[in-house]
Each structure stands twice: as C-alpha cells, then as structure tokens.
Amino acid sequence: MIRLPMILFFSAFLFSCGVYGVLARRNAVMVLMSIELMLNAVNVNLVGFGAALHDITGQVFALFIVAVAAAEVGIGLAIVILLFRSRGSINVDEVNLLKW
Amino acid sequence: MVASAVEVTEAATGIIRYTWLIAFLPVVSAALILFFGRRTPSKGSVYGIAALAAGFVMSLLVLLHFVQGGGPHEATAQWFQIGPLHLELGQYVDGLTAVMLIVVTGVSLCVHVYSLGYMHGDVRFTWFYFVLSMFTAAMLNVVIAGNLFQLLIGWEVMGVCSYLLIGHWYEEKVNSSAAIKAFITTRVGDIPFMFGIFALIFATGLTTTNIGHVGEIVADPGTSKVLVSAAALLLFGGTIGKSAQFPLHVWLPDAMAGPTPVSALIHAATMVAAGVYLVGRLYIVFIHADVQVLQFIGVIGAITMLGAAILALIQDDIKRVLAYSTLSQLAYMVALMSAGEAGRNAAFFHLFTHAFFKALLFLGAGSVIHAVHSNNMSDMGGLKKHMPTTFWTFLLGSLALAGIPPLAGFWSKDELLVVAKDGHPLLFAIMLTSALLTAFYTIRMVMLTFAGKYRGHGHPHESPVTMTGPLVALAAATAGVGFLGAPQLKAVFFDWVYFEEPEAIHFVASVAFTGTLVALVGAAAGYMLYREHKERDPLRAMGPLWNVLENRYYIDAFYMKGIIYPVRDKLSAAVYWTNQNILDGMVNGGAALARGLSHVVMAFDRYVIDGIVNGAGTIAGATGGLLKHLQSGNVQRYAAFLFAGVIALVIVFTRIA
Numbered sequence: 001m002i003r004l005p006m007i008l009f010f011s012a013f014l015f016s017c018g019v020y021g022v023l024a025r026r027n028a029v030m031v032l033m034s035i036e037l038m039l040n041a042v043n044v045n046l047v048g049f050g051a052a053l054h055d056i057t058g059q060v061f062a063l064f065i066v067a068v069a070a071a072e073v074g075i076g077l078a079i080v081i082l083l084f085r086s087r088g089s090i091n092v093d094e095v096n097l098l099k100w
Numbered sequence: 101m102v103a104s105a106v107e108v109t110e111a112a113t114g115i116i117r118y119t120w121l122i123a124f125l126p127v128v129s130a131a132l133i134l135f136f137g138r139r140t141p142s143k144g145s146v147y148g149i150a151a152l153a154a155g156f157v158m159s160l161l162v163l164l165h166f167v168q169g170g171g172p173h174e175a176t177a178q179w180f181q182i183g184p185l186h187l188e189l190g191q192y193v194d195g196l197t198a199v200m201l202i203v204v205t206g207v208s209l210c211v212h213v214y215s216l217g218y219m220h221g222d223v224r225f226t227w228f229y230f231v232l233s234m235f236t237a238a239m240l241n242v243v244i245a246g247n248l249f250q251l252l253i254g255w256e257v258m259g260v261c262s263y264l265l266i267g268h269w270y271e272e273k274v275n276s277s278a279a280i281k282a283f284i285t286t287r288v289g290d291i292p293f294m295f296g297i298f299a300l301i302f303a304t305g306l307t308t309t310n311i312g313h314v315g316e317i318v319a320d321p322g323t324s325k326v327l328v329s330a331a332a333l334l335l336f337g338g339t340i341g342k343s344a345q346f347p348l349h350v351w352l353p354d355a356m357a358g359p360t361p362v363s364a365l366i367h368a369a370t371m372v373a374a375g376v377y378l379v380g381r382l383y384i385v386f387i388h389a390d391v392q393v394l395q396f397i398g399v400i401g402a403i404t405m406l407g408a409a410i411l412a413l414i415q416d417d418i419k420r421v422l423a424y425s426t427l428s429q430l431a432y433m434v435a436l437m438s439a440g441e442a443g444r445n446a447a448f449f450h451l452f453t454h455a456f457f458k459a460l461l462f463l464g465a466g467s468v469i470h471a472v473h474s475n476n477m478s479d480m481g482g483l484k485k486h487m488p489t490t491f492w493t494f495l496l497g498s499l500a501l502a503g504i505p506p507l508a509g510f511w512s513k514d515e516l517l518v519v520a521k522d523g524h525p526l527l528f529a530i531m532l533t534s535a536l537l538t539a540f541y542t543i544r545m546v547m548l549t550f551a552g553k554y555r556g557h558g559h560p561h562e563s564p565v566t567m568t569g570p571l572v573a574l575a576a577a578t579a580g581v582g583f584l585g586a587p588q589l590k591a592v593f594f595d596w597v598y599f600e601e602p603e604a605i606h607f608v609a610s611v612a613f614t615g616t617l618v619a620l621v622g623a624a625a626g627y628m629l630y631r632e633h634k635e636r637d638p639l640r641a642m643g644p645l646w647n648v649l650e651n652r653y654y655i656d657a658f659y660m661k662g663i664i665y666p667v668r669d670k671l672s673a674a675v676y677w678t679n680q681n682i683l684d685g686m687v688n689g690g691a692a693l694a695r696g697l698s699h700v701v702m703a704f705d706r707y708v709i710d711g712i713v714n715g716a717g718t719i720a721g722a723t724g725g726l727l728k729h730l731q732s733g734n735v736q737r738y739a740a741f742l743f744a745g746v747i748a749l750v751i752v753f754t755r756i757a
Binding site (some may be wrong): 019022023024031092093095096097098099 | 731732733734735736739740743
C-alpha cells in the first residue's frame with residue numbers, strides 16, 4: 001500500500017510541472033495540457049485522501065473534475081483553433097492586444 | 101337720498117330687486133362687442149343698442165315702482181373684509197336712482213342709435229361702441245351704487261372712457277392733447293374726492309362704506325363735525341373736476357374734440373352730471389357739514405354760472421357754445437345745492453330736464469356738423485331749408501335751454517329761481533343775469549347756424565333717419581318732461597326725488613314772469629343782433645373785453661405758464677437730475693459692490709474648489725499611469741502574478757496559524 005505522503009509528493013510534483021508549463025510554454029496547446037496536469041494533480045490528491053480516509057467522496061469528486069476538464073479543454077481547443085485562423089499563430093506571447 | 105331717513109323696504113318685490121341688471125347689461129354688451137363685434141354685420145352696434153333698449157324698459161319699470169308709491173330698496177353682498185371694515189357691493193335704489201336711470205339709459209340709447217349714422221364708416225367703429233357701452237355701464241354703476249367704493253370704481257371707469265372717447269380720433273394731435281387735458285384735469289379733482297371717501301369712512305370709525313350707513317353715522321350728533329366738513333369739502337373736489345366747475349372747468353370746452361355723440365352723452369347729459377349727482381346723493385354729509393362748505397359750493401357755482409355764460413357769447417365753434425352752456429347749466433345745479441333741500445331737489449329736476457335738451461342740442465349740432473363738415477358757425481348759415489328736421493328739433497332744444505315756457509328748461513329753471521329767491525339775493529341776481537345771457541347766446545347760435553345764407557362749401561343735406569330719429573325722440577322728451585315738475589300738475593317729480601321728506605312745490609307767478617321776461621329779452625336781443633349776418637361779430641364792439649373772453653379769462657394760459665411749464669421744465673428737470681445722479685448712483689454703486697464681491701467669489705471658486713477637483717483628477721491620472729503597465733496583455737504574466745499571490749497568501753496564513 002502506497003502511503004499518503006508519497007501520493008502528496010507526487011501530486012505536488014505533478015502540479016509544479018503544470019505550473020511551470022503554464023508559465024513557461026509559449027504554445028497555447030502546451031499551456032492547455034499543462035493546465036490538465038494541474039487538474040490531474042488535484043485529482044490525485046483527492047483520490048489519495050479518499051483512500052486514506054476511506055471516504056468515497058474524494059473519488060466521486062475526481063470523476064466530476066475529469067468531466068469538467070474534458071469540457072474545459074474542448075472550449076480551450078476551440079479558442080486555440082479560432083486564434084490560429086485569425087492570427088496564423090498560437091503563440092500566447094503574441095496575443096496581447098487586450099492591454100492598456 | 102340716504103337710507104337713514106326712509107324706511108328701506110327689504111321685501112321689495114318685482115323688478116326693483118334686479119335693478120343692478122340695468123347696469124350689468126352694458127357690461128355684457130361691451131364684452132360681446134369686444135369679442136364678436138368685428139365679425140358681425142352690425143360691427144357690434146346692435147349689442148349695445150339691444151342692451152340699452154332693455155335697460156331703458158327696465159328703468160321705466162323701476163320708475164313705475166316709485167310712481168306707484170313704492171319705497172327704496174337696498175341690497176348688498178359682501179365683497180371682502182378688512183378688520184372691522186366690510187366692503188360690500190350692492191344697489192341702493194330710490195326715486196333719484198330711478199330718475200337717473202331713465203336719463204342715462206334714455207340718452208345713451210339715443211346716442212347709440214344716432215352714432216349708427218354719425219360714426220358710419222369710422223375706422224374704429226366697433227371700438228367706439230365698446231367704449232360707449234363701457235361708459236354707460238360705469239355711469240349706471242355710479243347711479244345704483246350702494247357703496248362708496250363701488251361708486252368710486254364707476255367714477256374712475258367713466259373718466260377713462262371719457263379720455264378714450266375724447267381722443268377717439270387720436271391721429272390728430274389736438275384731439276389727443278384734449279383727451280390728456282381732460283383726464284389730468286379731472287384727476288386733480290378725483291384725488292380730493294378719494295380722500296373725501298377716506299375721510300367719510302374714517303368718520304364712521306372704519307366700520308362701513310355703505311352710503312346708507314354712512315349717512316346714519318354722519319347724522320349722529322356724536323360724529324366729529326370737523327371731519328364731516330372736511331369730507332364734504334374733499335368730496336366736492338370730485339364734483340369740481342367731473343362737473344367741470346371753476347377752477348377745473350378748462351377741460352370741458354376742449355373735450356369737444358371728441359365725436360359729437362360722445363359730447364352729447366358724456367360731456368353734456370351724464371358724466372358731467374355725475375358730479376352734481378354725487379353731491380345730491382351724499383347730501384346728508386353736506387347738510388351736516390359746516391355751513392361754510394355749502395356757501396363755498398354756492399360761490400363756486402355762481403362764478404362758473406356767470407363766467408361760462410359770458411364765454412359762450414363769443415364762441416364760433418357751435419360745440420364750444422354748447423360746452424360753455426353746459427358748464428353754466430351745471431353751475432346752476434351746483435349753486436342750488438347750497439340752498440338746502442329744496443335747492444337740491446330743484447337742482448335734480450334741472451339735471452333731469454337739462455340732460456334731455458342738452459343731449460338734443462348736441463346731437464342736433466352733430467347733425468349739422470355731419471352735413472357741413474365744420475364745427476364753425478361762420479361756415480354755416482341758411483341750413484333751415486336744407487335740414488328741416490334738425491332745425492325744428494334744434495330750435496325746440498334751444499328754446500328749452502333759453503327757458504321759454506312751456507318747455508322743459510322753463511319749468512326746471514323756474515324751480516331753481518323760486519328756491520334761490522328765498523336764498524341769497526345775489527345768487528338770484530346772478531342766476532337771472534345768466535338766464536338772460538343763456539337766452540341770448542342760444543338764439544345767436546340758432547341764427548348763425550340756420551338763418552341767412554349758406555356760407556360753407558358743398559351742398560348740405562338732411563341727416564339719415566338713424567340720426568334724426570333720436571333727435572325727434574329727444575325733442576319729444578324735451579317738450580314733455582318739464583310737466584313732470586310743473587306745480588300745476590302736482591309736480592310728481594318731487595314725489596320721487598326728495599330728501600328725507602317730500603316737499604311742497606310752490607308756483608310763484610312773479611318769479612315765473614320775471615324768468616320768462618328775462619329769457620324773452622335775451623332771445624329778442626339775440627334775434628335782433630344776428631338777424632342779418634355780419635362779417636364782423638357785433639359783440640366785437642366790447643373791445644378789450646372781447647380779447648379777455650377770447651383768451652378765456654387767461655385761465656388756460658395761467659395754468660400753462662403758472663403750473664404746467666414750471667412743473668414740466670423745472671420740477672421734472674430736478675426730478676430727472678435726482679434720478680440720474682442720486683438714485684442711479686445708488687443703484688450703480690450697489691451693482692459695483694456686487695461685481696467686486698463676485699470677483700472674490702469667482703477666485704475662490706476657480707482656485708480652491710476647482711483646485712481640489714482638478715488635483716483629485718491629476719492624482720488619479722498619475723497613479724493610473726503608473727499602474728497601467730501591470731496590464732500587459734500577456735496571459736502568462738497574469739498567471740505568474742496569480743501564483744505569486746497564492747504563494748504570498750500561503751505564507752501569510754501559515755505564519756498566522
């Protein structure tokens with residue numbers, strides 16, 4: 001049986017990778033994928049705590065998050081496609097018209 | 101006549117309760133003329149005529165009430181109240197009122213009909229009828245007024261209407277000047293009149309303005325005699341102005357600038373008689389005043405009587421002859437007011453008859469002027485065969501004025517002489533002299549106008565029936581009304597018009613004979629002198645006196661040089677200077693002060709208030725300029741801030757915990 005701290009460490013690592021990806025990658029698709037990483041890190045946390053505390057709520061919540069993440073990434077990819085069509089690029093650095 | 105002496109029949113029946121309608125009808129017709137007159141085929145005249153015809157019939161019914169021995173009627177309605185003083189509107193109808201109603205509505209009706217012809221095609225025809233109706237309403241209001249203020253209102257409206265009508269043809273400077281002269285001169289009398297009313301109300305202890313109650317209080321021995329005398333004297337000022345007595349007589353001859361029907365109605369029969377009516381109406385005040393007030397009235401009357409009669413001798417303008425004759429005849433009435441109750445009643449009888457024959461004479465003169473287009477008798481002559489109706493009616497009016505029996509003027513003048521004979525012998529002598537002169541100038545006027553050969557231009561023609569009709573009607577009245585006061589026929593007039601008690605009227609054969617003789621002598625002298633027309637007036641033989649008369653005793657010149665010029669040139673210049681330098685200085689100083697203050701306020705506003713507002717704006721702008729760089733548009737930078745925030749919060753919370 002894997003102990004809870006191991007799970008939490010793993011989750012933290014995964015989350016940090018996600019954060020890094022969101023902040024550092026310039027490709028919009030990669031940013032979206034990094035967001036998925038962060039969400040899944042949270043899922044791992046929930047499932048881990050659920051198992052440790054013998055509570056089913058954590059797993060149910062994780063399932064919800066998977067569904068919502070799917071919807072979110074659908075919208076995100078649609079935005080990326082539209083972005084590409086209008087700008088010819090999906091580089092998030094170049095999408096900075098909305099500023100002072 | 102006042103309420104004190106007679107029992108006021110509250111439960112009066114029939115038409116007398118609606119007497120006020122007689123005065124109200126012309127108001128209605130005036131409104132109709134003003135609003136609809138121009139658009140109707142008659143141009144408004146029919147409204148005025150209809151209202152007055154109805155009013156005349158009602159007046160006859162009111163008189164019938166008194167013929168049948170009815171008593172006076174008083175009715176009032178509260179208007180408003182100031183402290184203890186109730187101001188009321190109402191009617192006070194007695195025999196005197198009824199007689200005056202007949203005079204006013206009758207003459208006004210004749211004048212309304214006559215004006216159809218005389219004013220035909222006039223530029224302001226509708227306006228003329230409007231003012232005529234307004235005037236009639238105001239005069240009737242004066243006649244029925246049961247209240248001093250109501251009387252004053254009618255009195256003033258009459259003055260305005262008189263002004264408007266004298267200046268009817270205001271395109272000519274002479275006419276508008278005459279209108280202004282008439283208005284201002286009568287105002288000089290109206291101001292004492294107003295103060296007289298105030299004095300009377302003051303004498304009642306500020307409790308009432310009703311003529312009846314005022315009479316009762318004045319008759320009370322407890323009332324201050326000085327106050328009553330002052331009131332009487334001041335009220336008589338109004339009479340001097342309106343009835344054109346010396347020294348305010350100067351306006352009436354000039355008022356002849358107005359259309360002739362107006363002269364007949366306002367400046368002969370009604371408005372000028374209002375002054376006499378006033379004295380008679382408030383006679384109880386004059387009776388209870390100091391005896392010197394009545395003497396003063398007598399002196400004023402005597403001066404005007406003789407002075408005006410002499411002036412009438414030399415006039416060439418036919419209307420001016422009649423104007424001076426009116427002055428003289430009014431002065432008869434005024435003078436006899438000084439001779440006690442019998443004099444008052446006789447004066448009213450003369451007012452009654454005079455209204456008819458003088459209106460007749462004026463309308464006759466108007467008919468002549470209409471035909472020859474000139475006021476001057478030197479342009480007339482020989483009109484007898486061209487205008488027979490006018491001639492015969494005019495002659496009848498002239499004989500009445502001269503006092504030839506059995507016409508109206510004889511009877512009334514006879515009553516006056518009978519009363520005066522028992523009074524002051526000097527007054528009697530002056531009256532006889534004036535009667536002599538009256539007969540003389542009347543016949544002179546008739547001879548110059550109708551006898552001899554026509555001296556004017558064009559072809560004179562008889563006037564239309566709308567003008568001759570009223571002449572005939574008035575001529576009939578002139579012939580008839582005298583008998584109402586004839587002692588042989590029981591003198592019914594004096595059963596209607598009396599003061600406190602009906603008085604027996606005596607016929608003194610010697611007085612009647614003297615009066616008739618004097619009139620005949622005057623008439624004969626006039627006939628002899630003017631039988632043949634002479635280029636040079638025979639009266640020029642008077643020499644220097646003629647010049648004095650031609651300049652109207654220099655009274656007008658004196659007023660001009662002694663009063664009007666000093667006031668206009670010196671006083672008004674001084675007032676102008678004061679106005680320019682002192683009053684304007686104060687106003688300008690105030691304005692400069694306000695400007696200075698406003699500069700201070702402006703500086704405060706601009707630098708302090710605006711400074712605060714602008715400072716806030718500038719600070720907000722500067723901070724915004726600094727902070728705006730955070731909004732870079734780069735999503736990843738926002739995300740970095742987000743995570744930095746989260747980390748900061750985590751650190752903070754863990755520290756707190």
